[in-house]
Amino acid sequence: MKKSFRYYLQKLTPVQIIVLYYSLAVTVSVVLLSLPIAHQDGTAWSFIDALFTAVSAVSVTGLTVVNTADTFSVPGIFILMFVLQFGGIGIMTLGTFIWLVMGKKIGLKERRLIMTDQNQTNLSGIVNLMRQILLLILTIEAIGGIVLGTYFLNYFPNWQDAYLHGFFTAVSATTNGGFDITGASMVPFAEDYFIQFIVILLIALGAIGFPVLIELKDFAASKKGKYRFSLFTKITTITFVLLVVAGTVIIAALEYRYFFSGKSWHEALFYSLFQSTSTRSGGLATMDVSLFTETTLLVMCALMFIGASPSSVGGGIRTTTFALNLLFLYHYARGNKNIKIFNRELHEEDLMKSFVITLMAILLVFVSVIILSISESFSFIEILFEVCSAFGTTGLSMGITPDLSTVGKIVLMILMFIGRVGILTFIYIIGTKEAKANYHYPKERVIIG
Amino acid sequence: MKKSFRYYLQKLTPVQIIVLYYSLAVTVSVVLLSLPIAHQDGTAWSFIDALFTAVSAVSVTGLTVVNTADTFSVPGIFILMFVLQFGGIGIMTLGTFIWLVMGKKIGLKERRLIMTDQNQTNLSGIVNLMRQILLLILTIEAIGGIVLGTYFLNYFPNWQDAYLHGFFTAVSATTNGGFDITGASMVPFAEDYFIQFIVILLIALGAIGFPVLIELKDFAASKKGKYRFSLFTKITTITFVLLVVAGTVIIAALEYRYFFSGKSWHEALFYSLFQSTSTRSGGLATMDVSLFTETTLLVMCALMFIGASPSSVGGGIRTTTFALNLLFLYHYARGNKNIKIFNRELHEEDLMKSFVITLMAILLVFVSVIILSISESFSFIEILFEVCSAFGTTGLSMGITPDLSTVGKIVLMILMFIGRVGILTFIYIIGTKEAKANYHYPKERVIIG
Ligand SMILES: [K+]
Ligand SMILES: [K+]
Numbered sequence: 001m002k003k004s005f006r007y008y009l010q011k012l013t014p015v016q017i018i019v020l021y022y023s024l025a026v027t028v029s030v031v032l033l034s035l036p037i038a039h040q041d042g043t044a045w046s047f048i049d050a051l052f053t054a055v056s057a058v059s060v061t062g063l064t065v066v067n068t069a070d071t072f073s074v075p076g077i078f079i080l081m082f083v084l085q086f087g088g089i090g091i092m093t094l095g096t097f098i099w100l101v102m103g104k105k106i107g108l109k110e111r112r113l114i115m116t117d118q119n120q121t122n123l124s125g126i127v128n129l130m131r132q133i134l135l136l137i138l139t140i141e142a143i144g145g146i147v148l149g150t151y152f153l154n155y156f157p158n159w160q161d162a163y164l165h166g167f168f169t170a171v172s173a174t175t176n177g178g179f180d181i182t183g184a185s186m187v188p189f190a191e192d193y194f195i196q197f198i199v200i201l202l203i204a205l206g207a208i209g210f211p212v213l214i215e216l217k218d219f220a221a222s223k224k225g226k227y228r229f230s231l232f233t234k235i236t237t238i239t240f241v242l243l244v245v246a247g248t249v250i251i252a253a254l255e256y257r258y259f260f261s262g263k264s265w266h267e268a269l270f271y272s273l274f275q276s277t278s279t280r281s282g283g284l285a286t287m288d289v290s291l292f293t294e295t296t297l298l299v300m301c302a303l304m305f306i307g308a309s310p311s312s313v314g315g316g317i318r319t320t321t322f323a324l325n326l327l328f329l330y331h332y333a334r335g336n337k338n339i340k341i342f343n344r345e346l347h348e349e350d351l352m353k354s355f356v357i358t359l360m361a362i363l364l365v366f367v368s369v370i371i372l373s374i375s376e377s378f379s380f381i382e383i384l385f386e387v388c389s390a391f392g393t394t395g396l397s398m399g400i401t402p403d404l405s406t407v408g409k410i411v412l413m414i415l416m417f418i419g420r421v422g423i424l425t426f427i428y429i430i431g432t433k434e435a436k437a438n439y440h441y442p443k444e445r446v447i448i449g
Numbered sequence: 450m451k452k453s454f455r456y457y458l459q460k461l462t463p464v465q466i467i468v469l470y471y472s473l474a475v476t477v478s479v480v481l482l483s484l485p486i487a488h489q490d491g492t493a494w495s496f497i498d499a500l501f502t503a504v505s506a507v508s509v510t511g512l513t514v515v516n517t518a519d520t521f522s523v524p525g526i527f528i529l530m531f532v533l534q535f536g537g538i539g540i541m542t543l544g545t546f547i548w549l550v551m552g553k554k555i556g557l558k559e560r561r562l563i564m565t566d567q568n569q570t571n572l573s574g575i576v577n578l579m580r581q582i583l584l585l586i587l588t589i590e591a592i593g594g595i596v597l598g599t600y601f602l603n604y605f606p607n608w609q610d611a612y613l614h615g616f617f618t619a620v621s622a623t624t625n626g627g628f629d630i631t632g633a634s635m636v637p638f639a640e641d642y643f644i645q646f647i648v649i650l651l652i653a654l655g656a657i658g659f660p661v662l663i664e665l666k667d668f669a670a671s672k673k674g675k676y677r678f679s680l681f682t683k684i685t686t687i688t689f690v691l692l693v694v695a696g697t698v699i700i701a702a703l704e705y706r707y708f709f710s711g712k713s714w715h716e717a718l719f720y721s722l723f724q725s726t727s728t729r730s731g732g733l734a735t736m737d738v739s740l741f742t743e744t745t746l747l748v749m750c751a752l753m754f755i756g757a758s759p760s761s762v763g764g765g766i767r768t769t770t771f772a773l774n775l776l777f778l779y780h781y782a783r784g785n786k787n788i789k790i791f792n793r794e795l796h797e798e799d800l801m802k803s804f805v806i807t808l809m810a811i812l813l814v815f816v817s818v819i820i821l822s823i824s825e826s827f828s829f830i831e832i833l834f835e836v837c838s839a840f841g842t843t844g845l846s847m848g849i850t851p852d853l854s855t856v857g858k859i860v861l862m863i864l865m866f867i868g869r870v871g872i873l874t875f876i877y878i879i880g881t882k883e884a885k886a887n888y889h890y891p892k893e894r895v896i897i898g
Contacts, residue, residue, distance in 0.1 A: 254823070294829060295822040302815065325808055332805050333876045355804040356781050359774055362811065366751065373744040374703075380743060380829045427782045 015428045018421055022058065029054035029083045038076030045071070048406055055413040058087035059420035060313050062178020062283035062395025063386070063412060065402045069183035077164065077181055081171045087420070088175025088206065088313040089137050133210045136217070137174060144170030144202045151194065169195075173202035176313040178283025178395030186274070190286040193266070196274050203282035208240055209233075209309030231344045232320065236309040239319040240280065247276030247303050254296045259287075275396075279303035281314030283395025290398040294381050297398070301384050304392035305365065307419070315393030315419030317354075317361045324354035357423040364418065365391060368411050375407040376400070390415035464877045467870055471507065478503035478532045487525030494520070497855055504862040507536035508869035509762050511627020511732035511844025512835070512861060514851045518632035526613065526630055530620045536869070537624025537655065537762040538586050582659045585666070586623060593619030593651045600643065618644075622651035625762040627732025627844030635723070639735040642715070645723050652731035653693075658685055658758030680793045681769065685758040688768040689729065696725030696752050703745045708736075724845075728752035730763030732844025739847040743830050746847070750833050753841035754814065756868070764842030764868030766810045773803035806872045813867065814840060817860050824856040825849070839864035 032038065034050045045066070052065050057080060072080060149159075149166025156162040165181065172179050182188050189195040205213065212233045219227045251272040252260065260268040274286045279300050289297070307316015328351050331339045339346040365387055372383045382398045389396045390412040404412065418426045481487065483499045494515070501514050506529060521529060598608075598615025605611040614630065621628050631637050638644040654662065661682045668676045700721040701709065709717040723735045728749050738746070756765015777800050780788045788795040814836055821832045831847045838845050839861040853861070867875045 293822075295819055298815075298819060298822060298829075329805060329809055329812075332801075333879055352781075352801075352804075355801075355808065356778060358808060359804065360778060363778075366747075370744055370747060373742075373747060380747075430782055 015425055018425060019429060022417065022421060025058045025083075025086055026051070026054045029058055029086070032079045032083065033057075033072075033076070035076075035079070038072055038079050040071060040073050040076075043071045048409055052409050052413060054083070055416050056395070057083040057177065057179065059315070059393050059416040060084055060087045060175050060177045060281075061315070061390060061393040061416045061419070062172075062176075063390060063397055063401045063416070064179065065404070065409065067183055067402075068179050069181045072181075074164065077168060080179060081168055084171055084175045084177040084179065088177060089134060132214055132217075136210075136213055137206070140202065140205050141167075141170050141174045144174060144198060148195065148198055151198075155188075169199065170202060173199045173282065173284065174206045174313075176203060176206045176281045176283065176308065176393070180284065186284045186286045187288070190271075191267075193270055196270055196286060199282075199284060200274060200277045203277055203280065203284070204240075204244075206313040207280045207282065207308035209236055209312040211311055212237055212309065231342055234342050235323050236319045239323040240309055243303060243306065243319065243322075244273075244277050244280065247279060247299070248272040250299050251276055251292075251296055254293060254299065258293050259291055259296075275300070276303070278396060279392070279394060281308040281312075281316065281392055281394050283389070283393075285396055288399070289385075289396055290382075297381050297385055300396070301388040304385075304388040304394040304396065305361065307392040307394070310422075315416075315422075316391060317357050317423065321354040321357050324351055325358055328354075353424065356427070360423050360427060361391065364415070364423075368415055371411050372408050375405050375411075378403075386412065387415060391419040393419040464874055467874060468878060471866065471870060474507045474532075474535055475500070475503045478507055478535070481528045481532065482506075482521075482525070484525075484528070487521055487528050489520060489522050489525075492520045497858055501858050501862060503532070504865050505844070506532040506626065506628065508764070508842050508865040509533055509536045509624050509626045509730075510764070510839060510842040510865045510868070511621075511625075512839060512846055512850050512865070513628065514853070514858065516632055516851075517628050518630045521630075523613070526617060529628060530617055533620055533624045533626040533628065537626060538583060581663055581666075585659075585662055586655070589651065589654050590616075590619050590623045593623060593647060597644065597647055600647075604637075618648065619651060622648045622731065622733065623655045623762075625652060625655045625730045625732065625757065625842070629733065635733045635735045636737070639720075640716075642719055645719055645735060648731075648733060649723060649726045652726055652729065652733070653689075656729045656731065656757035656761050656763040657689055658682075658761040660760055661686055661758065680791055681759075683791050684772050685768050688772040689758055692752065692755065692768065692771075693722075693726050693729065696728060696748070697721040699748050700725055700741075700745055703742060703748065707742050708740055708745075724749070725752070727845060728841070728843060730757040730761075730765065730841055730843050732838070732842075734845055737848070738834075738845055739831075746830050746834055749845070750837040753834075753837040753843040753845065754810065756841040756843070759871070764865075764871075765840060766806050766872065770803040770806050773800055774807055777803075802873065805876070809872050809876060810840065813864070813872075817864055820860050821857050824854050824860075827852075835861065836864060840868040842868040 030047075030050050033053055034045065039045060043066070049065050052063075055061075056063050068077075068080070145163070145167035147166075148169050149163035152162035152166045153159060156165060168179075168181050171177065180186070186196070186199065211230070215229055215233045219229070248269070249272075252268055255268070255272070260271065263271075271287060274284075275289065278284055280303070289300070292300070305316055306322045307318055308314020310318045310320055324346065327339050327341065327346070339351070365384075368387045368391075369380075369384055372378075372387065373380065376383060378386075378400050382400050385396070385398050386400055386404075388394070393416055401412075479496075479499050482502055483494065488494060492515070498514050501512075504510075505512050517526075517529070594612070594616035596615075597618050598612035601611035601615045602608060605614060617628075617630050620626065629635065635645070635648065660679070664678055664682045668678070697718070698721075701717050704717070704721070709720065712720075720736060723733075724738065727733055729752070738749070741749070754765055755771045756767055757763020759767045759769055773795065776788050776790065776795070788800070814833075817836045817840075818829075818832055821827075821836065822829065825832060827835075827849050831849050834845070834847050835849055835853075837843070842865055850861075
């Protein structure tokens with residue numbers, strides 16, 4: 001029986017394994033989250049709501065059709081934390097478990113190579129890395145939970161509540177889950193900069209990408225000046241930081257005369273910084289984002305669309321995709337054929353990939369907006385914001401999620417799935433490999449643009 | 450003196466020549482359109498309005514800040530027709546004139562090669578082609594003007610008015626100018642299918658691309674079965690037709706229960722067909738497009754963004770760019786490295802180009818929408834529609850053009866310019882060629898998406 005299970009597993013491609021386990025995780029989550037013990041008395045709970053909540057949790061998005069704080073019991077909250085772990089670190093770790101089940105030992109020849117390959121669905125040699133990741137993330141969450149929980153003793157009447165909130169917030173932030181049990185995201189802590197600082201740090205650690213964390217760990221352990229960060233880590237980290245900074249500055253500038261009018265500079269700074277970081281994929285908010293101007297919301301849509309780093313807990317087209325697009329446009333305009341950066345050259349295939357991902361994502365967002373504009377009666381910006389939030393697995397919302405039609409919920413679930421597994425994986429799913437043709441036709445140029 | 454003029458001209462790159470002559474055409478148009486004789490008595494006419502009208506006419510867009518019918522006198526209308534000719538066929542023909550001025554005779558070795566090269570700003574060998582184009586377009590306009598003018602005898606009290614309207618409509622349709630002297634675009638002829646059929650035909654002839662027209666002419670003159678259309682002509686024509694058909698079907702389906710409710714099937718068909726064709730870049734309308742639902746308007750935005758064929762009187766990213774994007778996405782998903790179509794293979798560089806154009810255009814539209822969302826107080830869809838219309842040099846509008854702020858007008862003028870000369874030319878303008886480096890760095894892969 002076990003042999004037969006292994007047999008079928010071995011016939012699956014890594015992409016099929018990911019999809020299978022995503023579906024499995026969602027199914028298990030639906031069941032767990034629908035257990036009577038998980039709910040407070042007398043809460044309404046339909047199948048579509050259960051499914052939506054499960055998909056949102058497994059994809060660590062955080063869009064909610066029901067108020068988490070009003071719906072779930074304490075056991076329910078623990079189940080939710082478990083599902084977030086499962087989703088946040090899951091998609092990749094699940095692949096590792098598969099490998100373990102199949103009994104394959106993987107030699108770790110060169111970690112950097114594996115890091116680059118892991119999202120190209122080559123799972124070989126990933127076991128050791130996954131163990132490190134799991135340990136690292138759990139450590140981060142534990143420290144975050146203890147710090148926040150202890151600090152929350154100032155906020156809550158008893159230590160149980162304080163540490164429940166502390167650990168849930170730490171898990172929700174680190175996995176970029178975006179769920180909250182306050183009933184109003186981080187709004188109750190809008191004036192507590194310490195909490196916000198910790199949460200921003202946790203969100204960033206989850207969204208900056210596991211390879212970056214591993215390299216940082218190696219860097220800390222290495223002799224001074226001897227360690228070289230990979231090109232990937234340099235590009236993704238710089239892009240990540242630049243996006244957070246640019247987002248903060250733009251939000252501050254755009255809302256200067258609007259939401260921030262009458263507020264102090266540090267309030268404006270923290271509102272901007274927190275919401276900007278959150279668009280990377282965190283999804284928590286210290287304010288009702290629908291109070292922002294339409295311009296700010298449009299910028300946030302773009303930021304959510306870009307999303308987090310590859311091999312992180314986040315979604316979207318990813319930071320490297322965005323960076324490579326911009327680098328290519330810049331170098332193309334300057335007439336450079338080869339893109340040199342940090343004493344390295346980028347690979348043409350990676351550039352092509354980043355274009356494919358971006359265009360596919362834009363197409364996806366456009367079609368989704370069209371469908372929702374038919375099925376829903378919300379304004380364009382509300383719909384676009386929701387769609388970008390789902391694709392970026394961000395979880396920010398202008399508040400329309402609970403009122404979506406079933407069609408709308410289904411579209412968002414698909415977007416959260418694609419956002420989480422990544423456009424490339426999605427393309428491999430929908431792409432049917434056709435027999436490679438060996439013949440060639442003469443090439444002919446066409447007029448472009 | 451003449452020698453010195455030639456000397457400076459010879460030092461210019463083709464891109465600089467195009468920009469120079471575009472600017473020159475706009476300047477001359479501002480002066481001509483501002484002549485007192487061009488106006489009806491007592492009409493207001495500011496410099497920014499004159500500039501906007503000139504840019505709109507030279508780029509054959511048709512967005513208007515003043516009502517053409519109420520502002521211009523009969524001589525003014527003739528000037529406008531002249532400017533439309535200048536703009537529609539102009540950008541390329543002007544390049545030819547430059548070549549003539551410089552006294553260079555160009556041998557026409559292989560016409561097809563020239564066609565492909567002409568929008569890559571290699572102007573050599575283009576003279577003969579330009580003569581053919583000019584003759585072809587003028588013939589089309591003359592026939593269109595006579596047919597429409599004669600038919601308009603039913604509509605207008607005297608033959609002067611009938612033929613003025615006939616020729617203006619023919620010129621405005623063929624050059625895809627999008628201007629009207631009825632005061633309400635083609636709305637007065639919303640129930641006259643003959644006029645609409647002729648106008649649709651003229652718009653299509655202008656927007657389908659000059660190389661296609663030339664090849665069609667050669668095809669008609671060749672022996673049966675002996676002529677092979679170029680890959681370019683096949684791709685652009687099929688894409689053009691598919692876009693018109695898809696647009697018609699989608700508009701009809703989306704408005705079935707809304708704008709078309711209570712209307713007959715042939716009314717729905719012609720409204721859909723006319724507006725769909727118009728998004729290719731024509732810009733004339735048989736109805737107030739703001740009466741469409743938001744979904745339809747979004748689809749029209751996408752259609753205008755795609756625009757017309759390359760080397761035509763239209764704008765946008767162009768049909769071939771769109772087609773190559775889709776072809777590449779499709780083949781990438783199927784794991785094909787080489788894109789085969791019509792027994793030919795597409796060139797990697799053309800695929801790269803189409804990606805660059807599309808992303809640059811999306812960036813441009815996004816930034817423009819952001820700016821207008823700050824400077825204007827219109828709804829998001831009104832702004833997006835206006836921006837896409839300007840970039841596609843389409844000229845359709847939900848009616849906000851006359852009420853735009855100066856900032857808004859400037860942004861739209863820049864978009865019309867870029868849309869008309871094309872994103873590639875624009876990239877060459879902003880791109881500073883840096884010294885080619887001969888050294889190479891080691892290549893390093895990065896994780897994408
Ligand atoms: K999230
Ligand atoms: K037009």
